[in-house]
Amino acid sequence: MSLTGIFPIDKWNFRSQSIFLNLPDEEYELLCANQQEQVFEQGEIIFREGGIPSGIYFIKYGKIKKYKADKDGREQIIYVANTGEIIGYHAILGDDRYPDSAAALEDCLLKFVPKEDFLAALQQSPILTQRLLKALSHEFAVLSNTISVFAQRSVKERLAIALIVLREKYKDDGAPGEQVIINISRTDLANIVGTAKENVVRFLKEFKEQQLIHTNGRKIAILDIKKLIEISNYVS
Amino acid sequence: MSLTGIFPIDKWNFRSQSIFLNLPDEEYELLCANQQEQVFEQGEIIFREGGIPSGIYFIKYGKIKKYKADKDGREQIIYVANTGEIIGYHAILGDDRYPDSAAALEDCLLKFVPKEDFLAALQQSPILTQRLLKALSHEFAVLSNTISVFAQRSVKERLAIALIVLREKYKDDGAPGEQVIINISRTDLANIVGTAKENVVRFLKEFKEQQLIHTNGRKIAILDIKKLIEISNYVS
DNA sequence: CTGAAAAATTGATTTTTATCAACGCAACAG
């Protein structure tokens, strides 16, 4: 089931995957010079909002939530980064503290590139710079889209959208051709949607009764994505 | 009344003002080669979401709302750009359609720079590129901040924040030393806060009763910004 | 396998927010 033409999935995904692809050797080697592989287990925090950045992370595999926590500890997930994406570059490029926190949604393998190497490669590489500019500009579109959805859509609509978007992210995890299984806690899902987990449970139940999804514990399979898109009330 | 230390105003403002400042002559001339001054009256639309970008706009004076409209025409204002800021560059840098619409909140004078000139200057100028990268990275922080506020804060809190942020934007409009007057329609204010205008009116009334603000028609003056910051419940 | 802890689910209730309807006021064109 492709979303082309029926759901604007590109408004929901960043484009940092392509940044390091096929770079000239020299620049690529700069980036790799002091890289380090790091394993993060599910739930582990990679960096915290307000912390001083020391480098960027390339996701070899796994999913990472980027979120902000309020003073009561409630998290709002801003974005879920997937295999192939990069995180942690905003703070370095903006010469600032981390604007958000990052934690592993599942066991992850990351490649850490120290700040100095990243900045050195940037100096050398117009291609890298240009790709970053493009990626960041697209992120603006994604985030402003998110803002309008939070401001204008109901919880049910937002949950429908979250399921559609998550399905894309979990697509490549299972065997090809198999049903996509979204494997995320109710709490994290609630923190993506921006509501209480009880509400998530209730609407999931409703979706289940309408045969739009199937659940098994924390696992969610989408049975009728077209109906979900209808519910999401999205007109691209 | 400075906000330093009591409210994180930098999390609410973009930093595109500095991009064109003190550029090397050659690059600056490229940008100016075919520039055109354009006047927009209050309410006039500068560009529309989904449109194909033809250039960028430098705000010589005036305020511009960047917003997204849903299918019922309800606007969500993503950002209010002020004198000195630039708009319209995301679409060009991202090689994409406009991700949002822009309209004049008041009479404006803009300087239009054609896409080709902007891109040519970009080719030539590492400084320009670097500044854009920095500005865009900071925008990420601003927008993710906005998202978390929409997801986690009440309408009253969001209105308090909006007033504090707008006060900064209207600061330079009056005579220096004079009381700052926020001059914006209830509808636009509601579309910043993300609620119905009736709610805005009601909470403004409450603020007025508590002597935090003073209103006269559409004009709002802030009398007690510290209390407003308390209400906004912001802890930086 | 088993008990404890964590997570998911359900129901009841309160709080918040949106919506609907009406009215007042001020700007403005004729």
Next chain:
DNA sequence: CTGTTGCGTTGATAAAAATCAATTTTTCAG
């Protein structure tokens, strides 16, 4: 002036969402 029109304001009500309290299910260490 004066009627019209847009905007701001108010009150009443409906709808949506959050919160509270309990219970069931799942997970997982030992």
